[in-house]
Amino acid sequence: MDQGCVGIWLNVWTENYRALRFYLKNGFQNIGDTAYRLSPTHVNPNYVMYLPLETDPDQIKMRPYQPGDASAFKSLNIEWLESYFQVEPIDHQVLGNPTTEIIQPGGYIFMAERQGKTIGTYAFIKKNDGVYEFSKMAIDPTLRGMGFGQFMLDHALTWAKVHRWSKILLYSNTKLENAIHLYRKNGFVEIPLEKEVIYSRGNIKMEYSIH
Numbered sequence: 001m002d003q004g005c006v007g008i009w010l011n012v013w014t015e016n017y018r019a020l021r022f023y024l025k026n027g028f029q030n031i032g033d034t035a036y037r038l039s040p041t042h043v044n045p046n047y048v049m050y051l052p053l054e055t056d057p058d059q060i061k062m063r064p065y066q067p068g069d070a071s072a073f074k075s076l077n078i079e080w081l082e083s084y085f086q087v088e089p090i091d092h093q094v095l096g097n098p099t100t101e102i103i104q105p106g107g108y109i110f111m112a113e114r115q116g117k118t119i120g121t122y123a124f125i126k127k128n129d130g131v132y133e134f135s136k137m138a139i140d141p142t143l144r145g146m147g148f149g150q151f152m153l154d155h156a157l158t159w160a161k162v163h164r165w166s167k168i169l170l171y172s173n174t175k176l177e178n179a180i181h182l183y184r185k186n187g188f189v190e191i192p193l194e195k196e197v198i199y200s201r202g203n204i205k206m207e208y209s210i211h
Contacts, residue, residue, distance in 0.1 A: 020162035060119070060148060062155045065098065065109035072118040073098055073109065076138035083141075084175060085201045095136075098123070107132065108159070112139075112152055119143055122152050124159075130166040134208075137179075149179075153186055160210055167209045171202040180204065 065073065074095040081087045094101045102109055102123050112120035122137040134156060139148055160168055170188065172179055188206040197205075 017162050017164060024159060024162060060151050061113045062110050063113065065103065065111055069111050069118065070098060073121050076121050077136055079141060080138050088199060090198055110155065112148065120148055120152055122156055127169065132160065132165060132168055134168050134170040149182055153182060157186065165210055167207055170206050171197060171199060172204050173201045174204050
């Protein structure tokens with residue numbers, strides 16, 4: 001391997017779900033799309049996958065939640081909640097019990113690492129078969145505005161696509177202008193908000209359709 005090599009790159013056909021699941025599970029990240037023209041009428045779309053190596057210390061690495069991540073998962077979320085809103089009883093319940101509240105019912109939690117430190121997180125809460133709520137996205141406040149939110153959202157959307165989900169829902173607040181802009185930019189659209197929302201701060205509901 002060349003000394004200057006800091007990662008492994010590869011292209012994977014977007015319909016090769018089995019391979020995509022394998023690569024995501026083993027640390028590869030989708031960093032873009034490309035396409036190969038197989039004939040004048042047939043274009044083969046691909047995901048560009050990247051596996052950062054230890055020689056690339058600034059690269060973010062996404063990995064599944066582990067029991068030892070409980071404190072970081074909670075503190076990252078509590079920080080932004082206290083900065084903009086109030087921490088509600090449901091927040092304490094979910095953030096204090098991520099395994100029983102999110103993972104065991106069929107959801108997922110991912111942690112973002114950079115330079116050996118946990119800098120961010122997000123979760124998927126299962127609503128129905130193929131329908132998940134994108135939730136609990138948080139980033140170290142000293143690293144906001146550096147594109148890491150986009151990086152984590154790219155990971156989330158790729159995960160949903162390769163697992164062939166039908167749609168992703170999310171609840172937010174219009175006060176979080178940067179977050180709303182990020183969601184709209186990536187294809188989320190606003191849909192009607194039900195009258196009774198689990199979080200009192202929720203005043204906007206958005207959806208990302210996959211199929």
